[in-house]
Amino acid sequence: MVKAIKVMLIPNNVQKTKMFQYAGASRFAYNWALVREKESYEKGGKFISDSELRKEFTKLRHSDEYAWLLNISNNVTKQAIKDACTAYKNFFKGLQKFPRFKSRKRSMPKFYQDNVKIQFSNTHVKLEGFSSSRKANKQKKNWVRLAEHGRIPTDVKYMNPRISFDGWNWWISVCVEFPNCKETLNDDGVGIDLGIKDLAVCSDAVKYKNINKSQKVKKLEKQKRRLQRSISRSYEKNKKGESYCKTNNVIKKEKLLLKRNHRLTNIRKNYLNQTISEIVNRKPRFICIEDLNVSGMMKNRHLSKAVQEQGFFLFRKQLEYKCNDKG
Numbered sequence: 084m085v086k087a088i089k090v091m092l093i094p095n096n097v098q099k100t101k102m103f104q105y106a107g108a109s110r111f112a113y114n115w116a117l118v119r120e121k122e123s124y125e126k127g128g129k130f131i132s133d134s135e136l137r138k139e140f141t142k143l144r145h146s147d148e149y150a151w152l153l154n155i156s157n158n159v160t161k162q163a164i165k166d167a168c169t170a171y172k173n174f175f176k177g178l179q180k181f182p183r184f185k186s187r188k189r190s191m192p193k194f195y196q197d198n199v200k201i202q203f204s205n206t207h208v209k210l211e212g213f214s215s216s217r218k219a220n221k222q223k224k225n226w227v228r229l230a231e232h233g234r235i236p237t238d239v240k241y242m243n244p245r246i247s248f249d250g251w252n253w254w255i256s257v258c259v260e261f262p263n264c265k266e267t268l269n270d271d272g273v274g275i276d277l278g279i280k281d282l283a284v285c286s287d288a289v290k291y292k293n294i295n296k297s298q299k300v301k302k303l304e305k306q307k308r309r310l311q312r313s314i315s316r317s318y319e320k321n322k323k324g325e326s327y328c329k330t331n332n333v334i335k336k337e338k339l340l341l342k343r344n345h346r347l348t349n350i351r352k353n354y355l356n357q358t359i360s361e362i363v364n365r366k367p368r369f370i371c372i373e374d375l376n377v378s379g380m381m382k383n384r385h386l387s388k389a390v391q392e393q394g395f396f397l398f399r400k401q402l403e404y405k406c407n408d409k410g
Contacts, residue, residue, distance in 0.1 A: 091230035106192035116167035156212035162195035193247035
């Protein structure tokens with residue numbers, strides 16, 4: 084069974100700069116590949132394969148105008164071009180909408196690492212191309228600290244390693260194959276009723292409270308509202324004509340707001356995972372859950388915020404995953 088493991092990174096300032104450079108090069112290669120595919124389609128040409136685009140991009144890397152790309156690992160841009168071609172194919176197959184260009188401001192910075200060259204220890208991960216020096220005392224620049232020690236196994240084959248930035252922290256996600264395990268189940272079943280007053284009420288009368296009604300979440304929500312009002316007032320105060328001027332104080336407040344949002348998201352996700360794990364660890368023979376019309380409930384302006392905070396879709400998704408994991 085293939086599982087994805089996601090761990091937070093703790094890079095130093097030099098490593099952070101390098102990661103942003105890699106993410107920018109990945110975004111550039113992705114957008115360049117989309118432009119080439121779009122131009123070929125408008126001229127009546129056929130689909131350009133990712134191998135042909137990679138050959139073109141290699142010539143582009145050695146030109147004087149784009150010489151800065153030579154400082155970036157070739158595997159980063161190669162995978163970005165492959166991702167763009169896959170997204171373009173899926174559009175014509177009717178699987179998704181037309182791929183959008185990645186924005187420097189709105190898109191999540193992320194890039195790929197070669198699964199053969201990446202190395203893990205219990206405490207660090209070695210990334211490709213972070214240090215160009217071959218001296219032994221400078222090779223440590225390649226190694227980035229992991230926030231959780233020993234969570235990623237060190238003697239297995241890694242699949243699709245990706246590094247991303249969520250606006251506050253850098254993360255690494257990697258797929259690892261684990262042996263299938265089937266546990267002995269009980270003869271009883273469990274029915275789950277999801278709601279807003281309580282997150283879940285089981286058929287054996289066990290209730291799981293709504294975490295959004297706890298004092299901790301209410302306090303964070305209050306701080307979040309105050310920060311949003313303060314930022315809005317600052318924008319109106321610094322407005323020049325039709326444009327807004329973003330001062331250093333506004334940037335500081337936006338970082339604080341981002342921190343509050345991440346804190347709230349982590350609290351809700353952690354509570355969902357703990358609740359689902361407690362239900363699954365009872366080892367019931369089957370679990371029944373009601374099929375809610377969440378999209379219809381979101382149209383009700385009185386319920387939409389409460390439904391969104393409860394995370395019904397994530398609850399069902401994680402429940403299916405943990406049940407499959409237990410066999």
